[in-house]
Amino acid sequence: MAKVTEKCFEESGRPCFICDFSPPRSGDGLVLQNADIPADFISIAYNPGRAVRVNSAMLAAAIKQHSGMDTIFTLATRDMNKLALQSQMLGAQVLDLENVVVVQGDPFGQRDQGVVKEVGDTHPTQFIAALRAMNQGIDFRGSQLRSPTSICIGATADLGRDTDQEAALAVRKVEAGAEFFMTQPIFDVAEADKFLDSYRSKSGTDLSVPVFYGLQIMEKDGVIFSSVPESVREELEKGRSGVEIALELYRRFREHGLNNAYLMPPIRRGGARNYEAAQQVLAASKSL
Numbered sequence: 001m002a003k004v005t006e007k008c009f010e011e012s013g014r015p016c017f018i019c020d021f022s023p024p025r026s027g028d029g030l031v032l033q034n035a036d037i038p039a040d041f042i043s044i045a046y047n048p049g050r051a052v053r054v055n056s057a058m059l060a061a062a063i064k065q066h067s068g069m070d071t072i073f074t075l076a077t078r079d080m081n082k083l084a085l086q087s088q089m090l091g092a093q094v095l096d097l098e099n100v101v102v103v104q105g106d107p108f109g110q111r112d113q114g115v116v117k118e119v120g121d122t123h124p125t126q127f128i129a130a131l132r133a134m135n136q137g138i139d140f141r142g143s144q145l146r147s148p149t150s151i152c153i154g155a156t157a158d159l160g161r162d163t164d165q166e167a168a169l170a171v172r173k174v175e176a177g178a179e180f181f182m183t184q185p186i187f188d189v190a191e192a193d194k195f196l197d198s199y200r201s202k203s204g205t206d207l208s209v210p211v212f213y214g215l216q217i218m219e220k221d222g223v224i225f226s227s228v229p230e231s232v233r234e235e236l237e238k239g240r241s242g243v244e245i246a247l248e249l250y251r252r253f254r255e256h257g258l259n260n261a262y263l264m265p266p267i268r269r270g271g272a273r274n275y276e277a278a279q280q281v282l283a284a285s286k287s288l
Contacts, residue, residue, distance in 0.1 A: 002070050003098045003152035004180045007040050008210040009259035016040045018212050019263045022273050023054040032066045034275055038282050046074035061095035076105030081121035082140040093149050101154035101182055102127050125176050128153055132177030153177055158184040159191045160227050167198035180209050182262045185216035187229050189256040212262040215250055217277045218242040223267040243280045251288055
């Protein structure tokens with residue numbers, strides 16, 4: 001089993017894929033069959049839609065045990081305090097999980113706020129620093145753990161937001177201990193250049209950790225986010241396959257030297273994911 005930093009392009013010399021996977025809203029073990037995706041890592045999302053779903057770390061461990069695949073689990077600081085977060089990380093270590101990506105989690109909407117409260121005891125950059133300390137054997141109280149953790153720490157970046165702000169935040173996350181990044185979908189490789197240039201300007205050095213750039217697969221009748229360019233929407237409306245569009249974009253990724261991809265399968269109405277589309281992209285990518 002491997003850490004993200006051991007299988008990324010920078011270490012292996014070959015393209016590396018992380019594939020997004022949504023935990024189900026039931027404890028049915030049949031979900032493990034859907035995770036049979038030939039990516040380098042399966043990344044388990046954290047409660048998409050702010051809905052009750054299978055715990056991301058537990059599902060990551062179940063997939064790893066069932067199929068032997070390398071996994072990443074997502075953890076949101078929104079819902080747990082420092083004690084709960086760090087206890088969960090010790091549990092992840094027991095389950096032989098090696099990779100985590102830290103997010104804040106979307107805020108609860110007005111409808112939810114009457115029945116659930118955010119914790120917000122810490123924010124992602126602080127928790128990344130706390131994870132680095134745990135890898136050195138120290139918990140949030142400054143007490144010594146019986147043994148240090150060995151977790152590869154991931155962070156996120158949204159290149160669709162203000163580039164300078166995202167770059168400045170990325171600098172702080174790397175300084176805190178982030179070892180890799182996963183981005184929201186991009187549709188123009190120039191966005192990556194702009195982000196990396198801004199990072200270099202703010203830090204005085206190149207971004208030295210691997211970045212997995214978001215590669216979204218879409219369907220005509222699926223959920224299409226506001227960030228999707230109008231030209232792509234028009235192609236889907238005209239009947240072009242979302243798999244074909246994703247492969248064309250991935251080809252541009254490779255030509256531009258973006259060799260790590262974060263693959264996002266289509267989201268259908270109602271929230272179901274089309275993992276077969278991800279399998280098609282992964283299979284075809286090998287011939288590019």
